[in-house]
Every structure is written in structure tokens, then in C-alpha cells.
Amino acid sequence: MSAPTSASTPASFDWLHRGTTEIFPHQPESEDPNQNLTQRLMQCDRPLRVKLGIDPTGTDIHLGHSIAFRKLRAFQDAGHTAVVIIGDFTARIGDPTGKSEVRKQLTEEQVKHNAQSYLDQLRPVLDFDTPGRLEIRYNSEWLSKLDLSKILELLASMTVGQMLAKEGFAERFNQESPIYLHEFLYPLMQGYDSVAVDADVELGGTDQKFNLAVGRDLQRLFNQTPQFGLLVPILIGTDGIQKMSKSLGNYVGLSEDALTMYSKLEKTPDDQLATYFELLTKLPLDSLPDNPRDRQKQLALEVVTQFHGADTAAQAQKDAQNLVAGSTGAADNVPEFSLSSVEFPVPIFYLVSASGLCKSSSEARKQIKGGGVKLDGEKVTDMNLKFEQAEELSGRILQLGKKKFVRLIP
RNA sequence: GGGUCGGUGCCCGAGUGGUUAAUGGGGGUGGACUGUAAAUCCACUAGCUAUGCUUACGUUGGUUCGAAUCCAACCCGGCCCA
Numbered sequence A: 001m002s003a004p005t006s007a008s009t010p011a012s013f014d015w016l017h018r019g020t021t022e023i024f025p026h027q028p029e030s031e032d033p034n035q036n037l038t039q040r041l042m043q044c045d046r047p048l049r050v051k052l053g054i055d056p057t058g059t060d061i062h063l064g065h066s067i068a069f070r071k072l073r074a075f076q077d078a079g080h081t082a083v084v085i086i087g088d089f090t091a092r093i094g095d096p097t098g099k100s101e102v103r104k105q106l107t108e109e110q111v112k113h114n115a116q117s118y119l120d121q122l123r124p125v126l127d128f129d130t131p132g133r134l135e136i137r138y139n140s141e142w143l144s145k146l147d148l149s150k151i152l153e154l155l156a157s158m159t160v161g162q163m164l165a166k167e168g169f170a171e172r173f174n175q176e177s178p179i180y181l182h183e184f185l186y187p188l189m190q191g192y193d194s195v196a197v198d199a200d201v202e203l204g205g206t207d208q209k210f211n212l213a214v215g216r217d218l219q220r221l222f223n224q225t226p227q228f229g230l231l232v233p234i235l236i237g238t239d240g241i242q243k244m245s246k247s248l249g250n251y252v253g254l255s256e257d258a259l260t261m262y263s264k265l266e267k268t269p270d271d272q273l274a275t276y277f278e279l280l281t282k283l284p285l286d287s288l289p290d291n292p293r294d295r296q297k298q299l300a301l302e303v304v305t306q307f308h309g310a311d312t313a314a315q316a317q318k319d320a321q322n323l324v325a326g327s328t329g330a331a332d333n334v335p336e337f338s339l340s341s342v343e344f345p346v347p348i349f350y351l352v353s354a355s356g357l358c359k360s361s362s363e364a365r366k367q368i369k370g371g372g373v374k375l376d377g378e379k380v381t382d383m384n385l386k387f388e389q390a391e392e393l394s395g396r397i398l399q400l401g402k403k404k405f406v407r408l409i410p
Numbered sequence B: 001g002g003g004u005c006g007g008u009g010c011c012c013g014a015g016u017g018g019u020u021a022a023u024g025g026g027g028g029u030g031g032a033c034u035g036u037a038a039a040u041c042c043a044c045u046a047g048c049u050a051u052g053c054u055u056a057c058g059u060u061g062g063u064u065c066g067a068a069u070c071c072a073a074c075c076c077g078g079c080c081c082a
Helices: A039-042 A063-077 A108-122 A149-156 A158-167 A167-174 A181-197 A206-221 A258-265 A270-280 A292-308 A309-325 A348-354 A362-369
Strands: A022-024 A049-054 A081-087 A134-138 A201-205 A227-234 A336-338 A373-375 A397-400 A404-409
Touching: A022 A206, A039 A227, A049 A063, A049 A181, A063 A081, A063 A201, A063 A227, A063 A270, A081 A108, A081 A181, A108 A373, A134 A149, A134 A181, A149 A181, A149 A227, A158 A167, A167 A181, A181 A206, A181 A270, A206 A227, A270 A292, A292 A309, A336 A373, A348 A397, A362 A373
Parallel strands: A049 A081, A049 A201, A081 A134, A201 A227, A336 A404
Antiparallel strands: A022 A227, A373 A397, A397 A404
16 A cells, blocks of 8 residues: 555645644644644655544434545545444444433444445545545444443543533533433543544544543553544534534435535525535635625535536526526426325315425415415415316426425326 | 422423413524525414314323313432432
């Protein structure tokens, strides 16, 4: 295996610093490669092992997760080895970071399924193909083998006070909400992962600082050179307020279709635009369009291109414009709904719910009442409107609000 | 283990026997406006092929013409004591 390119070309480390919040330990003046990551990168004679863990707790990952993986990709491109840890063991305990509640425990099967799904979704982000650039490890490999004496050794390396100093714990303790003992194990296990894979660098969101630091402590305990921690920002979601998360519904999933992705991204809040460009693209930040609307479009196009390719992205942009303009016929990528599953005569409100635009028929009625339902661009006002047969409806487009469409087919 | 306080809708949080899916806020969805944004204003915010019916205030029973509200047991959590 060849030495990392960065070693031979003492080039710039822009890729390292773009969108990076913090690197620790960080002593920029130091020549010591254990105190200064840039020195380490320039001096290393072998690819560094760059760890990034993810707990397969759900089936979807989103752009918020992707920024750490993008950084990981940057390391890969610089010749280093990405060590992706699938937290199949830790997922069953749950990371207490940032949670106000205990995470529910998952079965082994769910975890397995989720893990595969994650890897599929990461395909466009990481380099899966270049030999030596990617290592995928499951932490059950070593964590399930820990015996009590080893666990005690880990536990003895930290104090309750140190644990309680951790952000989430402190809050929960002060709010008098429950903290279970097994949650204290989480940072230790994640830290032990670093020992198990002999990590040189670990990536994570800023909320992971504590956990990455524990990794350093444990590596020291096991006579390894402590890893560097590299923190990337937590991406704010599409609501512009809270961090991107599936449960808050303010996310853009990596596996979403191009049109959905585009539609969400093109309304990125103005004050998040710069951040999104920095974290989700490689575009130079000083040559963006002046008009905020154009910036939104460029961002959407760029990101969708990463996941779906330029052609599909361009088509999504076109479709999005057509849909909003109301020229329904021009939209090709509208989900279809087959009328074969409904019984005629069918009331409009039932149709709205059956087609999946609304969760329930009650909600559909309310939306119709509120003027949110359109058929071929025309507002539906009578919720008891009935259709006698499928021919009346097939080919027409049913719409809820500005964003949800369904084409009715026989 | 003992004492004590508490468990209400997506979230927070009122309500303490009597028309009512249950005040208020947040969030969400829809409408107007707009740049498909923000801000603002308005509406909606349990389910049902539905002018009515069915479920809802930790769980299960009980008292009552009638309970989220009273009683009992149980489950869960906080705090104090051990």
C-alpha cells in the first residue's frame, strides 16, 4: 500500500479544516505529531486509521449524519483508512448523548437490518472501492466478549463525577429525570471501540466530544497512542432551528428520491444556507449567487447531484418548478396511486387518505375544509364530493398543500 | 425497604364529579402574504367510506344517573431517609 498522498505533497489541508469545528489535542505551534494533527498527517509513513462510529438505531440516515462521513471521505481521498464502526452492540444500549429520555432497546435482528441499510445509503458518500481505504467493523465483535473483570477495569477508569459532568447527564440529573446505570457504560464502550481498532483519529459531531475524549483515556490505559478527535458541527435541520433529526421531521434522508430531496433543500432557511454549502458541498464559498433564492436552488441541485447524479438532479429541479407552477402534466416523477384498490363510488376525502396524502380520513376532511386539497390544480371545496367510477379520476393529479402530489392511475 | 410528591392529547402544561375530544402555550399541517424562505394574520390539530358512531386523561377494578376528577390494588418515575 502506498503512503498517503498528503505525505509526499505538503499541500494545503483545506480539506481537513473546511467545516471542522475543533480538533483536539490542538497545539498548532507544536512540532509533536501527537499534539498537532497537521504534523501527524505530514509525517506519517502509513495511512492513518480514521474511526467513525454510527449506531444502527433506525433505517434511515440523513444529511446530518453525512457531514461526518463526508469528512471521513476526505481522509480517504487523502490516502487514509476509514474505519467505520457499526455500533451493533452499542445500538442495543443507546447513546444517552443529547437525549432527554432513555433510548428503547432494539433486537439483534432490527440492528442487523438497520446496519445493512446504513451501508447502502452511505455508498454515494464513501469510497467503497479503492483497496485499503475502507474497513467496516461491528463492535459486537469485541464488546460482546468483554467479561466482567475487563468491564470493571473500564468502569474503574472513570468517576461518577466525570460522568455527571457530561452534558446530557448533568441536565437530566438536574431535571430530576431518570438516568440508568447502563447508560454510564455507553461512553466507555464507544471509547473501547477506539482501543479495539487502534484508531489514530476519531470523527464525530460536536456532541461527541466527551465520548471521543473517553476513547483517548482508554487508549492511554491500554498503552496505545491516544487518538485525535475531530469534531464537525451538528447540522441544523430544514426548520432552521433544531438539529436535523428524523424524529423532529426536519431531515433530508440520504435515500430519498431526487424530487423530495430537491424540494426540501430548495427551501433551506436563509441563515443556514452558508453552513449547508460549507458542510454539504465542495463549492467555493466566495462565488455563490447573490440572490438567496438562487443560492437555495444551487444548493439543492448540488446536493441532489451527489446522491442521484447530475441528470436526475436537473430533472428534479425542473419537476419541482413545474409542480409549483401548477402545470401538473409536466411532472413525471409524481408518485402514483392505483385506483384499483378503492371501491366506487368513492368520496373525495376517502381518496385523499387512501392515496397516502393524509394519515387518516379525518385529517383528509379537515384539510379539504381548510382548502388544502386540489384536484388538477383546482381547489376542492366539497368534502362529500363523490366519484362514481375510476375513469373519472384516472390520470388526474391529487394534491395536498404545495408539496404533496399523487397521480391517480387505474 | 420506609416516607413523600407525581404520571393528562405530538410535547409542555391547566383542569379536581356533570353540556363539550378536555383551557392555554409550543410544535405540526393547511390557507393568505412571499422568494416554495423568514416575519405576520387566519383555520385545523383522536379514529372511522361519517350529518352519526367509536376510542381517549399510567393500568385494572369499584362507587355513582354521571368520573380525567372519589375509592382500592397494581405499574412507572422524582425527591428524602435506610
